[in-house]
Amino acid sequence: MGKSWHNLLIEEDGRSTGLCDCCQNKTISLSGFVSTDTESLAAYFIAYTNGQPKHGAEFTFVVGKWGDEAMAKDRFVIVMHHFPEQGFMIDSDIAEKKSNMRDLASNFLNRDDIIGSKFADTLFSIVDAVYMKDSRIDVIRNWKANA
Numbered sequence: 001m002g003k004s005w006h007n008l009l010i011e012e013d014g015r016s017t018g019l020c021d022c023c024q025n026k027t028i029s030l031s032g033f034v035s036t037d038t039e040s041l042a043a044y045f046i047a048y049t050n051g052q053p054k055h056g057a058e059f060t061f062v063v064g065k066w067g068d069e070a071m072a073k074d075r076f077v078i079v080m081h082h083f084p085e086q087g088f089m090i091d092s093d094i095a096e097k098k099s100n101m102r103d104l105a106s107n108f109l110n111r112d113d114i115i116g117s118k119f120a121d122t123l124f125s126i127v128d129a130v131y132m133k134d135s136r137i138d139v140i141r142n143w144k145a146n147a
């Protein structure tokens with residue numbers, strides 16, 4: 001059975017704020033988890049800048065095995081950028097940008113690793129579940145209407 005985003009569960013977790021380097025507007029960082037009824041699928045992190053849809057929002061996903069037995073090598077990092085006009089775009093080169101996540105996951109998937117892979121369907125269901133169900137990102141969902 002495929003994992004439709006409708007059936008995936010979101011658990012909203014942390015929220016923190018900061019200042020954008022370029023414009024000094026407030027930045028928002030959110031985290032959470034995605035699971036099915038029975039297993040954890042992914043952790044995610046969302047970052048965006050208030051009032052700056054042109055900056056886009058960065059969605060980082062850590063997907064793979066979780067639980068006591070799982071290790072960093074069992075998980076993958078994927079970064080997607082969301083812009084009002086273009087929607088989601090997979091980052092093409094994340095290993096250096098996300099090197100601070102090596103304790104959490106030791107595999108970094110770039111755009112070319114994902115497109116056309118078996119993994120892609122599951123990943124896109126996870127992305128859709130977060131985008132549609134995280135109650136804290138109305139501002140991102142509304143970017144399109146306001147752009």
Ligand SMILES: [Zn+2]
Binds near residue numbers: 049
């Ligand atoms: Zn800025």
